[in-house]
Amino acid sequence: MNCEIETKEDFPFSWKVFIDENMLLPFGKLNYCVCSSRCIDKEFPQFKSVSKIIYEQTSFLPLECKFAERLYCLYSDIKETQFCKICGINKTKYKGFVFGYGHTCSHDCFLKFQYVKQDDDLTFVQKRSLHSAETTTNTLINGKNLHQLRGLKAAKQTTQTKLQIGYDGLNIFQRSTNKAVKKRNEVDESGTSSAQRGAKKAVITFSKIGDDGLSLKQKTAQKMVITKSIIGNDGLTIAQRSAQKANITKSQIGADGMSGLQRTFLAQKHNIAIKHYNDVLYYQGNYERDFLQKLEMLNLLQLIRNGQCVKYIDIKKERTYHFDFIHNNIIFEIKSQWFYDHHNNSDNGPGLIIRIQNNSKWLAALHQGYRMVIVLDKLYCFELFESDFIDMSKSVVKKIPITDENLIEFLNEHKF
Numbered sequence: 001m002n003c004e005i006e007t008k009e010d011f012p013f014s015w016k017v018f019i020d021e022n023m024l025l026p027f028g029k030l031n032y033c034v035c036s037s038r039c040i041d042k043e044f045p046q047f048k049s050v051s052k053i054i055y056e057q058t059s060f061l062p063l064e065c066k067f068a069e070r071l072y073c074l075y076s077d078i079k080e081t082q083f084c085k086i087c088g089i090n091k092t093k094y095k096g097f098v099f100g101y102g103h104t105c106s107h108d109c110f111l112k113f114q115y116v117k118q119d120d121d122l123t124f125v126q127k128r129s130l131h132s133a134e135t136t137t138n139t140l141i142n143g144k145n146l147h148q149l150r151g152l153k154a155a156k157q158t159t160q161t162k163l164q165i166g167y168d169g170l171n172i173f174q175r176s177t178n179k180a181v182k183k184r185n186e187v188d189e190s191g192t193s194s195a196q197r198g199a200k201k202a203v204i205t206f207s208k209i210g211d212d213g214l215s216l217k218q219k220t221a222q223k224m225v226i227t228k229s230i231i232g233n234d235g236l237t238i239a240q241r242s243a244q245k246a247n248i249t250k251s252q253i254g255a256d257g258m259s260g261l262q263r264t265f266l267a268q269k270h271n272i273a274i275k276h277y278n279d280v281l282y283y284q285g286n287y288e289r290d291f292l293q294k295l296e297m298l299n300l301l302q303l304i305r306n307g308q309c310v311k312y313i314d315i316k317k318e319r320t321y322h323f324d325f326i327h328n329n330i331i332f333e334i335k336s337q338w339f340y341d342h343h344n345n346s347d348n349g350p351g352l353i354i355r356i357q358n359n360s361k362w363l364a365a366l367h368q369g370y371r372m373v374i375v376l377d378k379l380y381c382f383e384l385f386e387s388d389f390i391d392m393s394k395s396v397v398k399k400i401p402i403t404d405e406n407l408i409e410f411l412n413e414h415k416f
Contacts, residue, residue, distance in 0.1 A: 037055075058074065061073065086109035086112050089105075092105055304326065331371065339354070380400055
């Protein structure tokens with residue numbers, strides 16, 4: 001179709017359609033190869049003097065303006081000069097085909113414009129915040145939005161920075177700690193350090209009596225009592241809730257088969273640390289380790305496991321006895337004479353109390369259906385029966401020597 005035209009009325013397309021189809025690149029950018037009067041006339045020879053029509057329809061623009069600005073006005077159907085939306089006096093600047101005209105003429109006007117409500121009843125700042133929030137929360141990368149990824153990246157960078165070792169061989173944490181300690185310990189003209197002055201000031205502040213006749217320390221204590229006694233929606237006070245939570249935490253069974261309370265008790269008892277013998281068994285001290293080694297040599301180690309808890313009464317008080325090892329219902333208690341009764345051979349003396357305590361817990365285990373086998377001082381191995389506890393103050397030690405041969409015979413006899 002060879003259609004030559006002389007005036008704008010004869011132009012067969014809308015400018016928006018014409019520019020969309022012939023002049024725009026991806027992402028809305030303008031192809032600047034056709035953005036001059038000479039190029040556009042050469043590119044579309046079927047239309048006579050297209051550039052002339054463009055100049056006529058954008059006659060409100062100054063002659064020195066860019067040809068791309070004229071195309072933008074036609075594309076956006078702008079038919080008059082654009083003025084600042086705040087002052088209304090100065091013209092706004094053309095920023096390019098993608099961004100078009102600015103809203104304001106200066107920085108001062110722009111600051112005011114940010115808080116002026118637009119057609120959608122939102123200010124420029126609110127719209128920008130909503131757009132940023134929507135982009136941040138909706139854009140997902142590996143299941144995390146941009147806000148989460150930025151937080152993780154910042155935390156990682158901060159941690160890496162703080163852990164970097166400097167020329168002094170210290171990281172930021174160590175350097176800050178040393179600086180704080182040094183500053184607290186510096187002595188001034190009065191002969192006192194910052195820590196001492198702070199402690200003295202705190203004592204004075206807490207002991208100062210107020211108008212109500214109470215010191216700050218007393219008022220703080222009173223406030224804590226009131227706070228802790230407030231009943232929550234669950235019918236519990238803060239103290240009761242904390243105690244309940246602590247009991248649940250302490251009673252949870254870990255991978256080693258013990259609760260937190262049992263683990264803490266055993267670790268503190270006699271200051272002996274718990275150590276792993278293998279992936280399944282743990283032990284305390286050389287006596288238990290020697291027993292496990294003997295069983296391993298006899299290929300019987302896989303048959304036992306660590307013990308559990310037995311409740312017993314000691315001087316009208318309920319206590320917990322955690323025995324060492326068990327197989328089926330046979331308890332193996334690894335003991336030294338010292339921890340049984342302090343090597344006390346008589347029926348009285350300093351080891352009597354601890355002997356009665358040991359007898360009480362062993363008898364409690366028998367009453368609950370267990371069988372008791374004592375391995376004493378790595379030398380003796382014997383079984384206890386209820387008849388051995390007629391007198392709780394008497395020693396139940398049976399000096400039956402333990403060797404590899406009779407240990408195998410003893411374990412076979414008891415179907416270990």
